[in-house]
Amino acid sequence: MSITYREVKADILRQITQGTLAPGSAMPNEVDLAASYGCARATVNRAMRELADDGIIERRRKAGTRVRQNPIRQVRLNIPIxxxxxxxxxxxxxxxxxxxxxxxxxxxxxxxxxxxxxxxxxxxxxxxxxxxxxxxxxxxxxxxxxxxxxxxxxxxxxxxxxxxxxxxxxxxxxxxxxxxxxxxxxxxxxxxxxxxxxxxxxxxxxxxxxxxxxxxxxxxxxxxxxxxx
Amino acid sequence: MSITYREVKADILRQITQGTLAPGSAMPNEVDLAASYGCARATVNRAMRELADDGIIERRRKAGTRVRQNPIRQVRLNIPIxxxxxxxxxxxxxxxxxxxxxxxxxxxxxxxxxxxxxxxxxxxxxxxxxxxxxxxxxxxxxxxxxxxxxxxxxxxxxxxxxxxxxxxxxxxxxxxxxxxxxxxxxxxxxxxxxxxxxxxxxxxxxxxxxxxxxxxxxxxxxxxxxxxx
DNA sequence: TTACGCCTTATGTCTATATCTTTTGAAAAA
DNA sequence: TTTTTCAAAAGATATAGACATAAGGCGTAA
The missing domain is CATH 3.40.1410.10 (Chorismate lyase-like)
Incomplete structure (x- = not known):
């Protein structure tokens, strides 16, 4: 099997945390990333979508994707009975x-x-x-x-x-x-x-x-x- | 364009909240749901995945998907500076x-x-x-x-x-x-x-x-x- | 009877391709 | 110059098909 979306996500996150991708900088588009990872665009899309959901990156149509200047810090809080x-x-x-x-x-x-x-x-x-x-x-x-x-x-x-x-x-x-x-x-x-x-x-x-x-x-x-x- | 994953999600959620799908009951599998909505399995999958993520339904490989007995209540809390x-x-x-x-x-x-x-x-x-x-x-x-x-x-x-x-x-x-x-x-x-x-x-x-x-x-x-x- | 292991099945994920939607930036019109 | 219009770009999402993985359940052997 080829690379998984989790691996793509982890690799992008690693690049962000290690500073290879600086906060505020623009990222390559999905097509290019898919090519460089040697996977389908959908795989990159899922990885990027989850990173956006986690508040790490910011995506806008046409404008592209960039690393958030300050990652949104959010927690999930369970409300138990x-x-x-x-x-x-x-x-x-x-x-x-x-x-x-x-x-x-x-x-x-x-x-x-x-x-x-x-x-x-x-x-x-x-x-x-x-x-x-x-x-x-x-x-x-x-x-x-x-x-x-x-x-x-x-x-x-x-x-x-x-x-x-x-x-x-x-x-x-x-x-x-x-x-x-x-x-x-x-x-x-x-x-x-x-x-x-x-x-x-x-x-x-x-x-x-x-x-x-x-x-x-x-x-x-x-x-x-x-x-x- | 055909039905969207949002519509599928909304429809399933409606069935759950209106009681058509009772808490604890098993749901049809993805293939059957895709057939009944007339869409691709991936579309149903995304809808169901999000519902699972929201704590509304519970999914297990092989065992299938069922409506949670008590939905997990969770909130997302932003930690601003x-x-x-x-x-x-x-x-x-x-x-x-x-x-x-x-x-x-x-x-x-x-x-x-x-x-x-x-x-x-x-x-x-x-x-x-x-x-x-x-x-x-x-x-x-x-x-x-x-x-x-x-x-x-x-x-x-x-x-x-x-x-x-x-x-x-x-x-x-x-x-x-x-x-x-x-x-x-x-x-x-x-x-x-x-x-x-x-x-x-x-x-x-x-x-x-x-x-x-x-x-x-x-x-x-x-x-x-x-x-x- | 019990324990182990295989088979089947449902979800999980990937591929490749296509269309839709939003948004931006530039061209055209006022 | 300012406003309007439009086309291109990039993400958002749909599709069909394939393989991967986990686990329930059954059959067989101990």
Whole structure:
């Protein structure tokens, strides 16, 4: 077999990292590269397409391909559901429903979830434990107009996150990470001190333009999200 | 022209989201799909490959392709350098070097950066401002054994991050996000109250197995990292 | 029954060629 | 000079056919 697209990709990357192909410089076109590697143009194309996707090079029709001045640094971040996250740590997962009640949406939440004036929400408060110790506090609101079956569902055994991903998979979401100070309630749940700095994730989820759910996930003290690139 | 791989991808995705193809179910093989779409196998292959890459379907040689039971939720997170980040907010960026000194690596850092006993590091403390207000505090250590030219460089005008990405692009890195409480020093720099919960990023960067730099980036109060998927 | 190894099959990849689309730069028109 | 138009260039994508590779499953031998 002749040269593979992986080898072409690796060779081009090597030339870039070793400085043979300088940042900002133009690269030969696909036809010429294919000729010099002695392979088909499609093979070069795939290698170049992946490098562009990785943020290493920049491609423009007619203008050609050039090495990016500064490579785009990007990571892929998996968003696991908390049970899996805990079990991957090698710990035992336990879930508890703290509180669940259907109620009219408060104003701040109506704005946040883009709800109508009379929309009702299911407010759930849950705890997730790793090896018996508090791991994550979940404060969730589900839009009952968009997902009425949530009101009948029993969340005492299975967490709302798990139920939602199996009931409405393939949603869109916006996620945000930030830091919050533990208030007395959260400190109590997460077994930490009031005022502690905690890592919090907020997530709003849509299905076909309708807001399904908004959730605040507050992690135990010292939680980290790590990534490689 | 006949059907495109994008259309095939969109159609398969539609079937999955609409439930025609149930989660966990096996899909027809590429040859059959190509026949039913009236296109080449390569076209179907690209559509399916991208769906697999998106975490929607699962492919295994011989075993075939099936719809994932729970789609993998993943986001792509760009790691901008702080100047760009601030300018994208529409604010004016200003940089200041607070402190810079070459010194022997303290023990905790030696462990963290996997340094030898006698390795020296350049310790830099910098501030980044958006429209004149504190935005980010940078505490950085550069391994002088790996990057001796850093010692001669003047970091009073251009931040170490910018200098590093142009001097040693194409590095590997591990990033971590977490929350910290502002101590008196940080509170002073970031113009917040001691004890405030702040978002912090830590990053260790390698080049060919050697640790280049370790940095702690502490953001102003209320900083958020947001993503879509 | 169990373990090993072959056969088949589905995906993975390459080739060679062709057409489509976007974009740039130059020529032509105002 | 400025604007419009157009052709060429380069990447984007499609096709048909071929071979490569991994792995499930079955048959055979221990």
């Amino acid at each position: 908390v049970g899996q996250e805990i079990e991957e740590l090698g710990a035992t997962y336990r879930y508890a429903l703290v509180h669940g009640q259907a109620e009219p949406a408060p104003n701040w939440l109506r704005a946040r979830m883009a709800l109508q004036r009379d929309d009702r929400v299911l407010h759930l408060t849950c705890m997730h434990y790793a090896d018996g110790a508090p791991y994550q506090h979940e404060d969730r609101w589900i839009n009952l107009s968009a997902l009425p079956e949530a009101e009948q569902h029993d969340f005492s055994e299975v967490g709302p996150n798990e139920w939602l991903v199996s009931t409405v998979p393939f949603t869109d979401a916006q996620i945000s990470f930030h830091a919050v100070q533990a208030d007395a309630t959260i400190a109590d749940y997460l077994d930490c001190t009031e005022g502690d700095a905690l890592f919090q994730t907020e997530r709003t989820t849509w299905l076909e333009g309708r807001t399904i759910t908004f959730v605040q996930l507050t992690y135990r003290r010292g939680h980290r999200v790590t990534m490689q690139y | 702080v100047g760009q980040e601030i300018e994208e907010l529409g604010a004016t960026y200003r940089y200041a070097l607070v402190h810079g000194q070459a010194e022997p690596a303290p023990n905790w850092l030696r462990a963290r950066m996997a340094l030898q006993r006698d390795d020296r590091v350049l310790h830099l403390t910098c501030m980044h401002y958006a429209d004149g207000a504190p935005y980010q505090h940078e505490d950085r250590w550069i391994n002088l054994s790996a990057l001796p030219e850093a010692e001669q460089h003047d970091f009073s005008e251009v931040g170490p991050n910018e200098w590093l990405v142009s001097t040693v692009p194409f590095t590997d890195a591990q990033i971590s996000f977490h929350a910290v409480q502002a101590d008196a020093t940080i509170a002073d720099y970031l113009d917040c109250t001691e004890g405030d919960a702040l978002f912090q990023t830590e990053r260790t960067t390698w080049l060919e197995g050697r640790t280049i730099t370790f940095v702690q980036l502490t953001y102003r109060r209320g900083h958020r990292v947001t993503m879509q998927y």
